[in-house]
Each structure stands twice: as C-alpha cells, then as structure tokens.
Amino acid sequence: MATLLRKIGLIRLHNRDTEDPKHHHNHRGGGGQQSASLRGKGGAKSGGHKQQQQQQQQQHPPGGAGDASPGPGKGKGKRAAELAPRDKPPQPAAGAAGAAGAGGPRERAAGARAGPGPAAAAAAAVAAGGSLVPAARQQHCTQVRSRRLMKELQDIARLSDRFISVELVDESLFDWNVKLHQVDKDSVLWQDMKETNTEFILLNLTFPDNFPFSPPFMRVLSPRLENGYVLDGGAICMELLTPRGWSSAYTVEAVMRQFAASLVKGQGRICRKAGKSKKSFSRKEAEATFKSLVKTHEKYGWVTPPVSDG
Numbered sequence: 528m529a530t531l532l533r534k535i536g537l538i539r540l541h542n543r544d545t546e547d548p549k550h551h552h553n554h555r556g557g558g559g560q561q562s563a564s565l566r567g568k569g570g571a572k573s574g575g576h577k578q579q580q581q582q583q584q585q586q587h588p589p590g591g592a593g594d595a596s597p598g599p600g601k602g603k604g605k606r607a608a609e610l611a612p613r614d615k616p617p618q619p620a621a622g623a624a625g626a627a628g629a630g631g632p633r634e635r636a637a638g639a640r641a642g643p644g645p646a647a648a649a650a651a652a653v654a655a656g657g658s659l660v661p662a663a664r665q666q667h668c669t670q671v672r673s674r675r676l677m678k679e680l681q682d683i684a685r686l687s688d689r690f691i692s693v694e695l696v697d698e699s700l701f702d703w704n705v706k707l708h709q710v711d712k713d714s715v716l717w718q719d720m721k722e723t724n725t726e727f728i729l730l731n732l733t734f735p736d737n738f739p740f741s742p743p744f745m746r747v748l749s750p751r752l753e754n755g756y757v758l759d760g761g762a763i764c765m766e767l768l769t770p771r772g773w774s775s776a777y778t779v780e781a782v783m784r785q786f787a788a789s790l791v792k793g794q795g796r797i798c799r800k801a802g803k804s805k806k807s808f809s810r811k812e813a814e815a816t817f818k819s820l821v822k823t824h825e826k827y828g829w830v831t832p833p834v835s836d837g
Contacts, residue, residue, distance in 0.1 A: 665736065672738045676700050679779050691783050696731070703732045704748070707783060711791045716755065719797040725750055730786075731810075732779065742773035745782070746813040751806065755795020758820065760812025765789060766829050769821050 677700070683693055690709055696702040706727040710717050719725070729748040735741045745768055747761035756764040766772035767785060 668737055672734060672736065673700060675739050676734065682778070683780060686780070691780065692727075693779075701734045701738075703734075703779075705730045705732055705779070705783060707787060710787045714791040716790055716795045716797070719799075723750070723797055723799070725797060728752070728790075730783075739775040739777075741770060742768050742777075743779075743782075744768075744814070744817070745786070746810065746817075747808060749807065751798040751808065752790075753796050753798045755790040755793040757790070757793075757795060759816045760810070760814070761808030762813040762816035762820065763789075764820050766824070768817075769824070771825070772829075 680693060683691060688709070690707075692706045692708065694704045694706075696704055706729055708727045710720070710728075720728075728750065730745060731748050732743045732745050734743045745763055747757050747763065752761075758764055763786065765786065767774075767777060767782065
C-alpha cells in the first residue's frame with residue numbers, strides 16, 4: 528500500500544514538474560533562442576547572398592558591354608543604345624571661336640592653314656553687320672531683266688513692218704544697238720534720209736540692273752541729227768526716258784515709236800554742215816547732257832525753261 532502511495536506521489540510529483548510554469552517558460556525560452564538563432568543564420572546567409580549579387584552587378588552590369596551572358600537587361604540596354612543617337616536632339620552650332628578651338632593641335636593647325644569655311648565666313652559677315660540679302664536680290668533682278676529682254680527680242684523679231692531691228696553689242700543681252708528704219712514719210716527727216724542714202728538711224732540702249740523698273744539709257748549714234756529733241760552727244764530729251772516718267776509697262780518697241788514721233792514733231796534734220804556732220808556723238812557727252820536736262824526738268828517741269836537757264 529505504501530508502495531502504491533509512493534508511486535502515486537511520484538507520479539503527481541512528475542506531473543507537477545511537467546506542469547511547472549518555470550519549466551514551460553524555460554522550454555519556450557529555449558525554443559525562442561533556437562528560432563532567433565535560426566533567423567540570425569538565415570538573415571546572415573541572405574545578407575551575404577545579396578552582398579555577393581551587388582558585387583557581381585558592379586563588376587558585370589546587366590546588359591552592359593562587358594557582360595558575356597545575355598541577361599534580362601542586356602537586350603533593353605542595347606536597344607536604348609541604338610535609339611539614343613536618333614532621339615538625341617541636334618546641338619546648336621558653335622561659334623567661329625569654338626569651332627576653331629575644337630579638336631587636337633593637328634586639327635587646329637590644319638584649320639588655320641585652310642582658313643575659314645563658307646559657313647564661318649557667312650557667320651563672320653553677319654556678326655560684322657553684313658547681310659546676304661543684297662546678293663540674293665541682285666540675282667533675282669538679273670533674272671527678271673534677262674527674261675524681260677529675251678521676250679522683247681522675240682517680239683521685235685516678229686514685227687511684220689520691220690520698223691526696227693536689234694544687234695547685241697559684244698553679244699551682251701544688256702547692251703543693244705537698235706536700227707530705226709522708218710519715220711513719218713511725210714516728214715523732212717524722211718526726205719533727208721532719202722537724199723543722203725541713210726537707211727536707218729542708229730541708237731544705243733543700255734539696260735540697268737533694275738530694268739524694267741528703271742528706264743534704259745538711250746542715245747543716238749548716227750547720223751548726226753539736229754533738233755528733233757536730240758541734244759549734244761546724241762542725248763534724247765524725252766520724259767519717258769527719265770526715272771520720273773518711266774513705267775515698267777513700256778516696251779522697247781513702244782519707246783522707239785515714241786522717239787520716231789518726237790523726231791518728226793521737233794523738226795529733226797540730218798546735219799549736212801561741212802565739218803560738223805562728220806563729228807560723231809560720244810557717250811560721255813551724251814550722259815552729261817542727259818543729266819543736265821533731267822536736272823533742269825525736275826526744277827521747272829517738262830515745259831520750255833527760261834532763256835536765262837539756256
């Protein structure tokens with residue numbers, strides 16, 4: 528019996544030991560330390576793995592030139608490298624000084640020997656206050672003048688009455704010798720032409736750069752005429768030949784017809800005086816006379832000036 532009780536007591540003692548809160552606390556504490564130890568080991572392992580990955584990325588960046596493996600980022604990096612030059616906006620051109628200083632010593636020396644290029648020269652001209660507009664404008668005026676004169680030549684060649692004919696001076700489209708073959712047949716000038724066997728009156732026309740917006744300079748070459756609004760040197764006193772009286776609608780044929788009419792109206796005659804008839808007109812004298820008469824008419828208008836002004 529006593530033995531049985533002792534056994535029961537041992538059993539109860541054993542149960543108390545197993546149910547002791549301190550026992551359970553120690554047991555839980557031990558488990559927590561083991562779990563913490565495991566977590567620490569796992570964290571250290573994970574941290575070491577991450578550190579190793581970072582070192583590998585630094586040595587071999589994904590998608591870079593030194594990465595032999597394809598890698599997930601290599602294709603994207605290569606595509607970005609291909610598209611970068613296309614998407615890159617154009618850089619503004621550097622100044623002449625910056626361009627001269629670019630490159631190494633050899634490049635700068637070669638550039639100094641070669642001199643400034645067209646772009647640098649244009650930039651220097653603009654910086655100095657110059658402009659490229661006058662050159663372009665002059666080229667445009669030359670094209671307009673050439674087209675107009677070519678059309679004038681074609682129209683004169685198609686005239687059925689052979690009123691005038693044209694010869695180019697030294698094959699220049701802008702310098703014409705014009706032969707006036709006809710004037711009014713009832714005029715004394717026509718009689719003079721018949722009596723002196725003068726087949727035509729020869730005139731010279733030079734066309735300025737801005738023709739047809741400015742008049743040509745026109746003068747008589749031969750024969751030597753008197754009156755008929757023909758002045759010293761062969762200059763012609765006609766308002767339509769001045770900048771004030773000119774219109775771009777006037778053609779060479781119309782100007783010559785007007786001149787033929789003014790010859791008859793002004794009682795023009797062929798000079799037959801001995802000594803004076805052989806003296807030819809000169810361009811220099813004609814230009815000086817025309818300049819003087821234009822100045823006079825600008826002062827008094829196109830009327831007869833006072834005798835005191837000559």
